[in-house]
Amino acid sequence: xxxxxxxxxxxxxxxxxxxxxxxxxxxxxxxxxxxxxxxxxxxxxxxxxxxxxxxxxxxxxxxxxxxxxxxxxxxxxxxxxxxxxxxxxxxxxxxxxxxxxxxxxxxxxxxxxxxxxxxxxxxxxxxxxxxxxxxxxxxxxxxxxxxxxxxxxxxxxxxxxxxxxxxxxxxxxxxxxxxxxxxxxxxxxxxxxxxxxxxxxxxxxxxxxxxxxxxxxxxxxxxxxxxxxxxxxxxxxxxxxxxxxxxxxxxxxxxxxxxxxxxxxxxxxxxxxxxxxxxxxxxxxxxxxxxxxxxxxxxxxxxxxxxxxxxxxxxxxxxxxxxxxxxxxxxxxxxxxxxxxxxxxxxxxxxxxxxxxxxxxxxxxxxxxxxxxxxxxxxxxxxxxx
Numbered sequence: 468x469x470x471x472x473x474x475x476x477x478x479x480x481x482x483x484x485x486x487x488x489x490x491x492x493x494x495x496x497x498x499x500x501x502x503x504x505x506x507x508x509x510x511x512x513x514x515x516x517x518x519x520x521x522x523x524x525x526x527x528x529x530x531x532x533x534x535x536x537x538x539x540x541x542x543x544x545x546x547x548x549x550x551x552x553x554x555x556x557x558x559x560x561x562x563x564x565x566x567x568x569x570x571x572x573x574x575x576x577x578x579x580x581x582x583x584x585x586x587x588x589x590x591x592x593x594x595x596x597x598x599x600x601x602x603x604x605x606x607x608x609x610x611x612x613x614x615x616x617x618x619x620x621x622x623x624x625x626x627x628x629x630x631x632x633x634x635x636x637x638x639x640x641x642x643x644x645x646x647x648x649x650x651x652x653x654x655x656x657x658x659x660x661x662x663x664x665x666x667x668x669x670x671x672x673x674x675x676x677x678x679x680x681x682x683x684x685x686x687x688x689x690x691x692x693x694x695x696x697x698x699x700x701x702x703x704x705x706x707x708x709x710x711x712x713x714x715x716x717x718x719x720x721x722x723x724x725x726x727x728x729x730x731x732x733x734x735x736x737x738x739x740x741x742x743x744x745x746x747x748x749x750x751x752x753x754x755x756x757x758x759x760x761x762x763x764x765x766x767x768x769x770x771x772x773x774x775x776x777x778x779x780x781x782x783x784x785x786x787x788x789x790x791x792x793x794x795x796x797x798x799x800x801x802x803x804x805x806x807x808x809x810x811x812x813x814x815x816x817x818x819x820x821x822x823x824x825x826x827x828x829x830x831x832x833x834x835x836x837x838x839x840x841x842x843x844x845x846x847x848x849x850x851x852x853x
Contacts, residue, residue, distance in 0.1 A: 493820030
């Protein structure tokens with residue numbers, strides 16, 4: 468069932484003027500372990516100081532990147548200490564799993580180089596191929612390790628294929644030569660790949676392509692034109708990412724922990740699905756995730772409002788939406804008023820909260836803005852319920 472408050476938006480007031488409030492407006496923060504010293508004593512002091520600040524400005528959830536020892540290389544358990552300090556201060560810690568982010572090709576990944584994406588021209592890229600069953604099992608094992616700790620949730624970031632610019636034009640000599648060689652060797656590759664119609668970076672390694680061919684032939688569909696095959700290729704890869712999300716969810720359930728699964732998403736659903744294999748609409752519909760965090764990183768208030776409302780209209784089955792707001796990112800450099808206005812937009816459009824990107828740029832000045840906006844919401848909400 469589509470979110471009731473989104474339907475109310477359209478029926479009563481229109482998208483641009485309507486105000487709809489969640490029962491509780493949550494403020495969360497994307498945090499990185501590299502913000503803190505490698506020295507344990509210094510890091511503990513820094514954690515106490517920072518987390519006290521976060522609590523004072525109204526932050527409730529910490530989505531923490533590179534939280535386990537093999538990722539941050541501090542030589543001690545950062546996860547253990549951030550959990551201890553955060554829980555003492557009433558903050559919740561959600562380790563971040565970055566499935567589709569660039570990886571270091573070493574250790575287990577180096578020993579299993581077939582886990583990595585191959586582009587259409589045979590070049591190996593430092594990104595895990597989420598359509599490979601062994602890769603999905605590898606990520607699940609990471610989740611299992613995290614569940615041994617008293618964590619408050621799991622957060623998925625880069626739960627998709629990477630978005631990279633094409634290295635070779637579709638009709639280049641190299642492209643044509645590869646097509647001829649692979650045709651002679653009976654190496655199945657959908658024809659559309661070499662005509663520049665696919666703006667994605669799924670993996671074109673032999674194992675993956677053979678798996679797709681088996682899936683495609685099993686369907687019994689006789690339609691093999693390029694556009695149809697491309698559609699099925701995208702659908703199949705997106706289905707594999709969704710399978711990973713479901714596997715993570717099931718792993719969490721089997722652990723006996725009743726904790727939420729959240730995911731950072733690309734707000735443009737069509738682009739996310741077709742180019743990156745991220746079918747977040749299906750995730751919300753099937754209830755596989757509890758919270759979606761659309762990353763709407765811009766100083767443009769109208770664009771922020773438009774993107775957020777589109778997400779809210781598509782989210783189903785009681786899934787919450789925490790809108791991602793960037794203080795500073797690769798696409799924007801926000802202002803105090805900009806952040807304040809985006810928090811207000813998130814509240815007015817019916818989002819359940821916001822996630823601030825990131826701990827690196829969250830200064831005291833921005834913290835005061837967030838605190839003021841959350842206090843205004845609390846005051847307004849109390850007056851409405853009297």
